Amino acid sequence: MFSEIDSKYAYDGSDLGAVYSKDKTVFKVWAPLAENIVIRLYHTCKDEKPYRNLPMEKGKNGVWAKTVFGNLDGVYYTYLVTNEGVEQETIDIYAKSAGVNGAMGMVIDLEKCNPAGWDSQTYVPLEHYTDACLYELHIRDFSIDPSGNFCYKGRFLAFIEKGLVNAAGDSVGIDHLKELGITHVHLMPAYDYATVDESDVHHPQFNWGYDPQNYNVPEGSYSTNPFDGKSRVAEFKRMVYALHKEGIGVIMDVVYNHTYATADSCFTKTFPCYYYRQWDGKKNLYSNGSGCGNELATERAMVRKYIIDSLVYWMTEYKIDGFRFDLMGLYDNETINEAYRRLHEINPNVIMYGEGWTGGDTPLPWEKRCMKLNARFTPDVAYFSDDFRDTVKGNNFENKQKGYVNGAQGSEDYVKEIMSGRIPHPQLPNLDKYSWTDTPAQTVNYVEAHDNLTLWDKLYYTNSTDSVEKRIKMDKLAAAMVFLAQGIPFIQAGQEFLRSKPFPGGMAFDHNSYKSPDAINSLKWNRKSEYKDVFNYYKGLIALRKAHSAFRMYDKAQIAEDLYYLDNLPQHVVGFILKNDNIFEETVVFLNPNDYPVKLHAFGEYGVYVDGCYAGTEPIRMVCGDYEMDGISAIVLGRKREEIFENDAVTD
Ligand code: CA
Numbered sequence: 001m002f003s004e005i006d007s008k009y010a011y012d013g014s015d016l017g018a019v020y021s022k023d024k025t026v027f028k029v030w031a032p033l034a035e036n037i038v039i040r041l042y043h044t045c046k047d048e049k050p051y052r053n054l055p056m057e058k059g060k061n062g063v064w065a066k067t068v069f070g071n072l073d074g075v076y077y078t079y080l081v082t083n084e085g086v087e088q089e090t091i092d093i094y095a096k097s098a099g100v101n102g103a104m105g106m107v108i109d110l111e112k113c114n115p116a117g118w119d120s121q122t123y124v125p126l127e128h129y130t131d132a133c134l135y136e137l138h139i140r141d142f143s144i145d146p147s148g149n150f151c152y153k154g155r156f157l158a159f160i161e162k163g164l165v166n167a168a169g170d171s172v173g174i175d176h177l178k179e180l181g182i183t184h185v186h187l188m189p190a191y192d193y194a195t196v197d198e199s200d201v202h203h204p205q206f207n208w209g210y211d212p213q214n215y216n217v218p219e220g221s222y223s224t225n226p227f228d229g230k231s232r233v234a235e236f237k238r239m240v241y242a243l244h245k246e247g248i249g250v251i252m253d254v255v256y257n258h259t260y261a262t263a264d265s266c267f268t269k270t271f272p273c274y275y276y277r278q279w280d281g282k283k284n285l286y287s288n289g290s291g292c293g294n295e296l297a298t299e300r301a302m303v304r305k306y307i308i309d310s311l312v313y314w315m316t317e318y319k320i321d322g323f324r325f326d327l328m329g330l331y332d333n334e335t336i337n338e339a340y341r342r343l344h345e346i347n348p349n350v351i352m353y354g355e356g357w358t359g360g361d362t363p364l365p366w367e368k369r370c371m372k373l374n375a376r377f378t379p380d381v382a383y384f385s386d387d388f389r390d391t392v393k394g395n396n397f398e399n400k401q402k403g404y405v406n407g408a409q410g411s412e413d414y415v416k417e418i419m420s421g422r423i424p425h426p427q428l429p430n431l432d433k434y435s436w437t438d439t440p441a442q443t444v445n446y447v448e449a450h451d452n453l454t455l456w457d458k459l460y461y462t463n464s465t466d467s468v469e470k471r472i473k474m475d476k477l478a479a480a481m482v483f484l485a486q487g488i489p490f491i492q493a494g495q496e497f498l499r500s501k502p503f504p505g506g507m508a509f510d511h512n513s514y515k516s517p518d519a520i521n522s523l524k525w526n527r528k529s530e531y532k533d534v535f536n537y538y539k540g541l542i543a544l545r546k547a548h549s550a551f552r553m554y555d556k557a558q559i560a561e562d563l564y565y566l567d568n569l570p571q572h573v574v575g576f577i578l579k580n581d582n583i584f585e586e587t588v589v590f591l592n593p594n595d596y597p598v599k600l601h602a603f604g605e606y607g608v609y610v611d612g613c614y615a616g617t618e619p620i621r622m623v624c625g626d627y628e629m630d631g632i633s634a635i636v637l638g639r640k641r642e643e644i645f646e647n648d649a650v651t652d
Contacts, residue, residue, distance in 0.1 A: 001281045002274055002300050005032060010301040011061040014309070017094025017216075018077065018107045025072040025107050029092065030302060031271050032062020035082040039066055040089070042076040045099020045106075045227060053080075073109040074230065083272050090269035091214060093306065096317075097229035098217045100199050102192045106229030110317060113234040115241050123321050124183065124249035126349040128554040129382055129441040129488050133542050134251070135182040136449055137493040138521065139190060139222050140206060145522035148172045154201075156190075156222045156235040160242040168529035176528065177248055180496060180535075181542040184249035184351070186324050188450060190236065191252070192217040194260035195515070198226035206521060208450060208514040209253075210326060211260035211292070215310045240318055249321035251351065252314055256298070256307045257330040258290035275303055277363055289330045289362030299332040299364065307331075308339050315346055325354030325381075328370040330362055333377045336370050340380045353382035353444050353488070375437045382488055383437070388418045388445045392478050396452045399461040399511075404593050405477040405632070406462045415574045415591065416565050418445070421486035423556050427565050438556050443487035447478045448495050450513075456498040457509035470595070472498070473612060473632035476537050477591065480610060480634035483541035484589055486553055486563065496538035497527040533613070540615030544636065547617045550581035570598040573629075584638040595631045602627060606637035 009032040019026045027039055037058075040050035056064040056079075076099050078089050091098060095105030126132055143150040143158030147166050150173065152158040164172045171179055189209030196205045198220035209219065218236040220226030240250050259265045267275035277287045277297040289295040297303050314320040323343075325331065336352070343350045356372030367374065372383045390396055391414045394403035402408040404415050417431045421440030424432040437443060448455040455478055459471045475498060482489045492499060501510040501520045510520050528535050545551045553559050558580075566575040572594055578587040588606065592598055607619025612633030614620050619638070629635050 001278075001283070002297070005274065006301040008032070009062040010305075011063055012305070013063070016063075016309070017092055017096065018072075018105065020073065020107050020109055022071050022109075024067055024069045027056065027066045027068065027077075027092075029056065029064045029079060029081075029270065030062060031064055031081060033083065033271065034058075034064065035085070036087075037064045037082070038080040039068070040078045040080055041068075041072075042078075042104060045076050045104050045229070047076070050078075072107040073112070075107045076104040076229070077107060078104050079270070081270055083269075088269045090266045093266045093270055094216060094309075095214055096216055097233050098192060098214055098220070099229055100220060100227045101197065102194070102214045102217060102220065108229060108233060110233065113230055113237055115234070115238045118237065118241060121241060121244045121319070123319060123347045123349050124244065124247060126183070126249065126321070126351060128552065129351055130486070130552040130554045131546075132184055132249075132351055132488050133182045133483075133545065134184050134186050134444070134488065134490040135177065135180070135493060136186045136188065136490065138188040138208065138450065139219075140518070141493065141522050143173065144518045145524055147525040148523070152224070154222065155224060156218070156232075156239040157224065159239040166525040166529060168526065170525075170529045170532070172525040172528070174242060174246060177243075178246045180539050181546065182248065182491075183546075184251050184321060185243060186251040186253060186490075188253050189255060190219055190222065191215055191254070192219050196221045201226060204518055206515060206518055210255050210514070212255045212258070213260055214266070215254075215256065216313055237318060240320070244319065249349075249351075250319075251322040251324055252320050253324045253326065254311070255326040256296055256310070257325075257327045258292045258295050260292070262286060262294040274300065275306075279363055287361070287363050289358045289360045289364070290327055291359030295330050295362060298330070298335045299368070304335045304338065307335060308342055311339050312342055312346065315343055315350070321347070321349065322351035322353075325352070325370075327359050328354030328356055328381075328383075329358035330364065331370045332364060332368045333370050333374065334368070336378050336381055340378075344380070351382070352380065353384070356383035373436050375442050379439070379442070382442045382444050384444045384446065384449075384490075385418065385422055385487065387414075387422060387434070388443070388485070388487070389447050391415060391418050392447045392481050393455060393458055394462055399453070399458070402462045404591075405474045405481070406459055407593075409572065412572060412574050415481075416576075419481065419485045419574065419576065420559055420563055421553075423559065425563070426560050439554065440486040440559065441488070441554050444490050445482050445485045445487040446490040447482060448492045448499075449490070450492060453509055453511045454492065454499045454501055455495060456500050457502075457511075460509065470632065472531075472534060475534065476612065477593065477632055477634055479538055479541055480615070481591065483545045484551055484610075484634065484636065486551070486559055489545065491538070494523045494527070496535050497531045498534055499523070499527075537613075537615050540617075541610065543617050544609055544615060548581050548583055548587065548638075550578035550584065550587050570594070570600075573598055581638075583640060585641045586639050588637040590629055590635045592629050592631060592633055592635075597628045597631050600627055600629050601625060602637060604639065606639045608635065609638050610634055610636035
């Protein structure tokens with residue numbers, strides 16, 4: 001139905017939207033079947049009547065255009081579009097900023113929104129995906145709780161607040177991120193979403209933001225003035241700049257897979273039905289592979305172009321370092337591969353990853369979907385490893401089901417498979433059939449994300465009769481697995497201080513807090529001090545991973561060669577040796593999920609860099625010969641090259 005439209009009208013110009021210059025603004029809209037389009041200009045986003053109505057003219061490829069002379073910086077605008085005899089007012093799908101609640105677009109001089117020094121900074125370096133340590137964060141959660149002592153609670157600008165501490169004097173906010181050592185913050189939806197009323201931000205409201213309204217506009221409720229379209233743009237940039245100054249990359253969670261509205265969305269009003277998939281070629285039979293009422297038809301020429309234009313815009317205008325794709329199974333692989341190609345041209349350090357599944361059935365053919373099991377068709381994009389998550393802590397959807405760290409038995413082979421990055425490994429031939437990638441750079445290893453129970457809450461359900469101390473050991477073992485596994489480590493904000501989302505009363509926990517109140521969702525900064533030992537453990541694991549290349553191998557051959565699983569270990573214990581590290585001659589890792597200590601033997605003298613209590617880049621003690629490993633813990637032994645040289649010298 002729409003392939004004809006694509007072959008007849010597809011447009012490849014990079015000038016759609018309102019292109020601003022000081023003496024004129026050129027408006028362009030792609031709407032090949034529209035009967036008429038009028039631009040409406042408004043002085044403020046509260047005006048009910050436009051101060052000018054300007055008819056557009058239809059040109060080649062179905063692109064409507066109009067040049068308006070004069071300096072339009074700060075002017076709000078909409079389009080009055082007539083389709084099939086019906087006239088509807090809509091925001092420009094390419095709008096770069098918007099008034100309150102995203103109803104009107106804004107013509108904006110973007111350069112004026114740049115903070116001082118903006119042009120001199122750039123993307124963070126990332127040689128290989130496996131060098132990243134990802135940290136998923138919701139902008140409001142970060143700063144809304146009083147324990148953080150932020151001025152800009154719930155706002156983009158909370159990221160510029162340095163020097164803040166909690167009640168115990170421990171750093172919070174951006175200083176905390178720096179102290180923890182993560183490489184990239186992955187921001188949950190920060191584009192303009194629909195369900196928080198921006199006109200009433202002093203009344204507490206919460207949403208994760210997976211309800212997109214305007215893809216190229218920052219969310220207004222995170223700005224200090226949602227009524228001024230410049231505020232959200234300027235403050236978003238200040239946030240990115242503040243993170244870049246600390247060496248932290250910024251990843252945007254993008255949701256081009258569906259929109260909040262369907263019949264009333266700006267896409268439908270501009271070109272009815274074109275942007276969404278339908279079943280059986282029936283115009284109004286929208287498919288719902290997102291579970292949210294619609295899905296974008298990423299495979300159509302001008303939808304693909306829209307998505308890629310939008311990604312490129314965020315990367316160039318806001319210096320975004322990478323992207324996380326929601327329900328990536330609803331994207332066709334050609335779109336994702338082309339997006340990577342374009343983004344990588346601009347920023348060779350870009351990282352792209354996503355959820356390799358859908359939220360329902362879709363007409364998109366299986367082999368074209370960016371599903372985890374199709375990962376090999378999109379070799380430059382990583383996928384969340386739900387296999388990793390479920391193997392470590394138990395099935396995500398069965399509250400009481402256990403995993404390796406909390407009491408499941410007999411999963412050692414699967415543990416080996418996930419620890420080597422979910423790729424075929426020569427020592428695990430029977431598990432090859434479960435591997436869905438050939439490179440650890442495609443595997444995002446995690447045990448907790450915004451969806452479902454936090455790790456700490458899951459451990460409460462699976463091990464409610466165990467002591468807090470014992471559950472902390474399980475948490476630490478799970479964290480050790482995330483950071484010592486081949487692949488890309490990912491944690492949710494606050495996981496490093498046992499994030500919890502209790503319902504009032506504290507005996508049940510929220511597994512889907514997408515619109516729950518701040519009391520459930522916010523980061524409670526005093527927990528950092530309460531569980532300082534856990535925080536230090538995460539911090540130490542991150543530092544160790546960053547310091548040693550053996551934990552960050554990036555191809556299959558390297559892992560086949562340099563990661564070797566050990567046999568004849570105590571029951572349930574998994575152990576492996578890593579070779580060819582940049583510092584250690586040999587690295588040995590053991591995971592002991594048993595709640596009792598086990599006896600091990602070191603063939604030579606090694607430093608202990610991780611045990612059940614401590615993790616870091618300095619050895620806690622040395623072991624040689626027989627030694628004991630604590631119950632429910634990980635241990636990392638390392639032997640440095642120079643130590644071997646010293647020993648050799650003595651022997652000679
Ligand atoms: Ca909004």
